[in-house]
Amino acid sequence: MILLGAFFSGPPALIVQDLVRSTAEERWSLFGVAFADPWFLTLIPLAIFLTWRGSEARRVAEARVPTIGDPKLAGSASSKLVWLAPIVRMLSVLLVIVGLSRPLEGRVSTSQETEGIDIALLLDRSSSMDQRERAGGPRRFDMVKDVVADFAKRRMTDEENARDNVALFGFARYAELLVPFTLDSDALQGVLSTLDVETEQLLDGTAIGGGLMEAVDVLRGSEAESRVAILLTDGEETAHEIEPMKAAKAAVEARVRVYTVFAGPREILTRTMFGDVRRRRAEVGDLPAIAEMTGGRFFHAESQEELEDAYEAIETLERTPRKEERFAERYDLYPFLIAPALLLYLLSWILGATVGRRLP
Missing domain, CATH: 3.40.50.410 (von Willebrand factor, type A domain)
Known part of the structure; x- marks a missing residue:
């Protein structure tokens, strides 16, 4: 609720809240953030490893093919940005994984009948x-x-x-x-x-x-x-x-x-x-x-x-x-992660086809 209010205000905020209102239950929390499906977070090390291996394999393959043109091209500004596309791609994958773990925001209040x-x-x-x-x-x-x-x-x-x-x-x-x-x-x-x-x-x-x-x-x-x-x-x-x-x-x-x-x-x-x-x-x-x-x-x-x-x-x-009653009002945050993930992946593709591309 606090995070959503930072991005939206007025009547549109109410519409967004209704769209992302969640009935999921908290199963794990980290640094104050609740997760409904936290087991997806275990994929983060694997995603980092595969992204790194993929970029390393492409770098080795490109190194075996002689380039045509100015020898100084290897030291150009564009060649120095070749690492940017894999990093952006990795961030997009990480956002998707965090989204799959269903981060939740909201409040849980407890009333006691004493x-x-x-x-x-x-x-x-x-x-x-x-x-x-x-x-x-x-x-x-x-x-x-x-x-x-x-x-x-x-x-x-x-x-x-x-x-x-x-x-x-x-x-x-x-x-x-x-x-x-x-x-x-x-x-x-x-x-x-x-x-x-x-x-x-x-x-x-x-x-x-x-x-x-x-x-x-x-x-x-x-x-x-x-x-x-x-x-x-x-x-x-x-x-x-x-x-x-x-x-x-x-x-x-x-x-x-x-x-x-x-x-x-x-x-x-x-x-x-x-x-x-x-x-x-x-x-x-x-x-x-x-x-x-x-x-x-x-x-x-x-x-x-x-x-x-x-x-x-x-x-x-x-x-x-004592009798305790718990009232929970939670909202799914994954819609706010998937959209940036798609944009980052598109950006990584653009970077890979431009400044991060190696010509054979």
Whole structure:
């Protein structure tokens, strides 16, 4: 398009562009020039060799025939131009070969559809999250923050797939939107780094239903094709202002898929009134039912490794690859090479019959 515009302007240029518009695909490029049939370029060394051999054979044959006339004719100006005709002929052949390789000019633009997923991260901030799985080990809340921070950063900065908008919610007795939906990973990481468990007794509790409902209300206004909530807690509902299953029904209506994660031991040791120690399974409440109803999955993570596995599994399930569309508008340049090639060949014939001719 750029090259064509250098030679033509106005309405005639549009006619020429329509005549040379190409549907050929680029198979090779050299110095920014694209070629549709580049294998013809391999004929260039052969063309140079045959042209040189042909001119050399004629020179030897003419040297064997004595010339008639002035001996000084051999050193005349015309005899010094005998090399010009083969060179011009070689250039014409080279132009034909380049034309056969179908050089192309044009533009190729790529559009990317990068719409990702809106992901709401819900973290339990109740005082029970302050516990440690073992003496001297990290707090459960700190362990959760590290895993969630890594997950959020991957989803918000993904280069191979669509980047996701992520929001952060915290809940104890009441739910709170801490970070609205954003692609700013640094902002979310900054809030996470300063976040801690609830220490006020009046504000302590586990409002699973309230936290999920808060996230669903925000996600309801999302324009994303896929909406996901990941709810993490270490206990059952204690606030009971909004029951978890009611919030789950609201999630279904808003087309929000909910993944639930229980971060805590699978078995709990209890002591009876007689001093006996018994093991019982940890109560996970409505978490499995919420996940099943909304089309998500339930995970039970007892250690940091299992917690990382849970979020990696969610990441695998929720992938939106980038979609790319290529638009190409190309023009064949061979018409602008064939015409000069024919003119050069005609010129070589004229030179061969005049200044480049040797008289026997």
